[in-house]
Amino acid sequence: NAGVTQTPKFQVLKTGQSMTLQCAQDMNHNSMYWYRQDPGMGLRLIYYSASEGTTDKGEVPNGYNVSRLNKREFSLRLESAAPSQTSVYFCASSEVRGADYEQYFGPGTRLTVT
């Protein structure tokens, strides 16, 4: 099993450009998440999808849109990139199995906006 995969691994954008970060999981999890990680700020939730067909805002949703394409895939779109969106982006997926809850992360996408 690959777990959670993300593409691309690195990306450089100019201010105003758009792009989509892709995420896929092969664990048959219902819930998926997008986080950003910045020095001194920790991991912050951007958007999440509790199940296929639903999406909800997290702590820092402004400037982003998401699409839950199917149960496996959850994409994050930057419509007009800004330097403040320079960050490392992580996708995660989770499942509740009885009393156990686990959340697994992908390897990340390092985005620089100039």
Place this chain on the structure above:
Amino acid sequence: EDQVTQSPEALRLQEGESSSLNCSYTVSGLRGLFWYRQDPGKGPEFLFTLYSAGEEKEKERLKATLTKKESFLHITAPKPEDSATYLCAVFNNAGNMLTFGGGTRLMVKP
């Protein structure tokens, strides 16, 4: 609003020198507390979930414990390969989101 505070921010240990990392939290109904390990340039790696006060879990040289206000990650006889940032997060009863602390960067010198 849920809050998670980790201390210290950074910890330097000699190989074999045991210590503990702290995670203090306030949450509106704890559903679970998570510990992750993160290596530079990689995504967080799941270690443990703790669900109730008094619970303990172990993995190799790591043991996580939970009280009603904090969690400790005890590292026994650490090795250089234990060097990483350790993240703590809480999950509340109300929603689907984890709230993360800022992490503790652990450096183990040989």
